[in-house]
Amino acid sequence: MNPxxxxxxxxxxxxxxxxxxxxxxxxxxxxxxxxxxxxxxxxISFWSLIxxxxxxxxxxxxxxxxxxxxxxxxxxxxxxxxxxxxxIISFIGLMSVIYSMTYMHHYTSRNxxxxxxxxxxxxxxxxxxxxxxxxxxxxxxxxxISAYALVAFGVGRKELEATLKYQVLGVLASFIIxxxxxxxxxxTRTLNIADIRAAFSEGHEKSFYLLVQLMLLxxxxxxxxxxxxxxxxxxxxxxxxxxxxxxLSGVLIKAAGIYVIIRLFFNMFEITEGMATVITTLGxxxxxxxxxxxxxxxxxxxxxxxxxxxQMGYVIMSVGIGMLLTARGIKSDVAALAITGGIFHMLNHxxxxxxxxxxxxxxxxxxxxxxxxxxxxxxxxxxxxxxTSFVASLSISxxxxxxxxxxxxxxxxxxxxxxxxLLAALAALVSIITLAYFMKFQRYAFYxxxxxxxxxxxxxxxxxxxxxxxxxxxxxxxLSTLALPAIRDAVLTPATDILMDQMKxxxxxxxx
Amino acid sequence: xxVYILCFVLFLTGLYGVITRRNLIxxxxxxxxxxxSCFLFLALLGYTKGGEVPIVDPADPVKIxxxxxPQAMVLTAIVIGLATTxxxxxxxxxxxxxxxxxxxxxxxxxxx
Numbered sequence: 001m002n003p004x005x006x007x008x009x010x011x012x013x014x015x016x017x018x019x020x021x022x023x024x025x026x027x028x029x030x031x032x033x034x035x036x037x038x039x040x041x042x043x044i045s046f047w048s049l050i051x052x053x054x055x056x057x058x059x060x061x062x063x064x065x066x067x068x069x070x071x072x073x074x075x076x077x078x079x080x081x082x083x084x085x086x087x088i089i090s091f092i093g094l095m096s097v098i099y100s101m102t103y104m105h106h107y108t109s110r111n112x113x114x115x116x117x118x119x120x121x122x123x124x125x126x127x128x129x130x131x132x133x134x135x136x137x138x139x140x141x142x143x144x145i146s147a148y149a150l151v152a153f154g155v156g157r158k159e160l161e162a163t164l165k166y167q168v169l170g171v172l173a174s175f176i177i178x179x180x181x182x183x184x185x186x187x188t189r190t191l192n193i194a195d196i197r198a199a200f201s202e203g204h205e206k207s208f209y210l211l212v213q214l215m216l217l218x219x220x221x222x223x224x225x226x227x228x229x230x231x232x233x234x235x236x237x238x239x240x241x242x243x244x245x246x247x248l249s250g251v252l253i254k255a256a257g258i259y260v261i262i263r264l265f266f267n268m269f270e271i272t273e274g275m276a277t278v279i280t281t282l283g284x285x286x287x288x289x290x291x292x293x294x295x296x297x298x299x300x301x302x303x304x305x306x307x308x309x310x311q312m313g314y315v316i317m318s319v320g321i322g323m324l325l326t327a328r329g330i331k332s333d334v335a336a337l338a339i340t341g342g343i344f345h346m347l348n349h350x351x352x353x354x355x356x357x358x359x360x361x362x363x364x365x366x367x368x369x370x371x372x373x374x375x376x377x378x379x380x381x382x383x384x385x386x387x388t389s390f391v392a393s394l395s396i397s398x399x400x401x402x403x404x405x406x407x408x409x410x411x412x413x414x415x416x417x418x419x420x421x422l423l424a425a426l427a428a429l430v431s432i433i434t435l436a437y438f439m440k441f442q443r444y445a446f447y448x449x450x451x452x453x454x455x456x457x458x459x460x461x462x463x464x465x466x467x468x469x470x471x472x473x474x475x476x477x478x479l480s481t482l483a484l485p486a487i488r489d490a491v492l493t494p495a496t497d498i499l500m501d502q503m504k505x506x507x508x509x510x511x512x
Numbered sequence: 513x514x515v516y517i518l519c520f521v522l523f524l525t526g527l528y529g530v531i532t533r534r535n536l537i538x539x540x541x542x543x544x545x546x547x548x549s550c551f552l553f554l555a556l557l558g559y560t561k562g563g564e565v566p567i568v569d570p571a572d573p574v575k576i577x578x579x580x581x582p583q584a585m586v587l588t589a590i591v592i593g594l595a596t597t598x599x600x601x602x603x604x605x606x607x608x609x610x611x612x613x614x615x616x617x618x619x620x621x622x623x624x
Contacts (some may be wrong), residue, residue, distance in 0.1 A: 134585055134588075137589075138588060138592065141592045141596070142593070143540055145595050145596060145599055148599055148603075149599065152603060152606070155606055156610075157610050157611065158621050158622060160603055160606050160607045160610060161605055161607070161621055161622055163621060164536070164600075164603055164604070164607060164619070165622075167596070167599065167600050167603065168530065168539060168543065168600075170545075171543050171596050171600070172527075172530065172543070172546070174592075174596070175523075175543075175546050178522070178550045178554075178589060179550055179553065182550065182553050182557055183555050185554075185557060185581075185582065185585075187555050189579075191581075235622045239622075340533050350624075398556055406571075411572050420603075
């Protein structure tokens with residue numbers, strides 16, 4: 001039993017309130033309080049990951065436990081998979097807050113910024129920990145509403161248009177999800193994920209099951225920007241302030257979209273071959289189309305946003321391969337490898353895409369433009385930004401010894417071993433195209449002859465921004481150690497186990 | 513059964529409005545219609561024929577109660593719906609100040 005579970009939600013919520021109330025009277029409190037909150041979260045999430053062990057632990061809110069064998073209270077569930085996602089939320093969040101300390105200078109009402117930031121973190125932690133469907137919805141809305149406000153933070157024409165698109169699609173997604181939750185409650189008379197699994201395993205109508213699955217996949221697919229539902233992502237992620245883009249792209253689409261899809265389709269629904277095929281297909285489509293949409297972009301942040309869609313496609317595809325193999329009941333070791341690869345790529349993507357968005361923000365901060373055609377030769381005037389973005393570009397395009405190489409390698413090996421040769425070939429091809437457009441980014445931003453302003457006016461960004469970029473670049477290197485068997489067994493295997501063992505989650509939670 | 517179908521029709525009405533309307537305010541209204549069809553659906557789920565207010569009466573053990581959980585869910589969802597509507601309206605007002613129009617066809621800076 002991990003005693004720290006409620007703190008993951010309570011501390012950032014309290015932080016948001018304190019910033020709003022005390023921040024008015026005490027100058028500069030907001031940034032230090034937000035940094036302290038995120039530092040605390042990072043500390044307890046890594047401590048729980050190291051000391052936690054394999055067993056899942058449950059916190060029952062208000063002590064409402066079982067009544068007649070049925071869980072009636074609100075459960076917060078901490079297990080191997082949520083532990084990893086909590087770590088990336090708090091780590092990327094901490095880096096973004098340190099970065100914002102100087103980046104947010106030219107924005108007003110910074111109290112609101114840091115309060116919304118803490119609120120968004122609280123929402124994401126809540127989604128990841130929540131053990132019942134309705135609370136996933138509530139926390140999803142907390143994090144989404146703060147994200148809508150943060151995307152519009154610049155209140156310019158572009159920001160407002162982006163946030164309008166994001167909001168209309170986000171609200172649509174939320175109500176499709178709420179409708180699906182209503183349907184599930186209608187049939188099972190329970191909201192607890194583990195209990196729903198138990199209720200469904202006693203028998204269910206096929207068509208009803210399919211309807212609910214498709215509704216949830218649509219709703220969370222909209223939040224995760226899988227390709228037919230991706231229209232809002234490039235606008236929202238490119239218009240937000242850069243630390244927020246790093247949070248949205250690095251963490252929010254994973255915690256609110258991919259994590260919930262994986263959690264629900266493995267631990268709540270029984271895996272069916274049809275659904276597994278749908279998920280794999282969606283993953284492959286986002287992977288391939290996302291990369292082709294990215295290659296033509298000249299705005300750095302739009303390029304990065306489209307590349308997020310493509311990289312999330314990798315995660316969905318490899319998890320889908322794992323689902324397909326599990327549904328057929330063959331090669332469970334290959335299925336486990338595919339799921340491990342997917343989760344590993346998700347962690348890596350948080351590190352390098354967070355770093356790339358921070359780099360883009362640093363370029364915008366110094367040069368004043370995001371258009372690749374108006375910059376060039378920045379390698380001399382901004383050496384740290386150039387070096388860290390080079391690391392991130394190599395990681396995302398899968399060059400050894402950086403982390404992206406190992407996760408893509410695991411995904412491709414799993415696809416080949418599962419006899420999905422076409423998918424393996426596509427994954428390798430997309431990786432090469434990714435390399436191409438990141439080389440384009442590197443060349444036009446840092447190495448081409450200077451076309452616009454004189455170089456002497458451009459200076460390297462201030463210390464806190466450099467610090468967070470350097471830490472993330474080191475993290476890109478360190479994460480590749482997760483490919484070593486000993487470390488993989490300690491960190492990634494508990495997450496894979498909770499997904500692979502179909503009934504274990506349900507039995508564990510309802511038994512507590 | 514007819515109530516559930518009408519509830520779904522209300523949801524589709526909202527969806528139709530979101531897709532076809534050009535005025536931002538009307539889009540916001542359509543989203544609210546969708547929202548309220550969800551709330552209606554949840555409230556209907558808890559209804560039991562002849563059910564009473566769910567306060568357990570020890571003197572009468574056979575009494576039928578309505579299901580209180582969907583009601584609690586609806587209350588929470590209404591609060592969330594209020595927050596989303598307020599947020600959307602705030603953004604629409606800011607857009608009107610910047611663009612001088614509510615017409616969604618005029619608001620198209622972001623492409624590609």
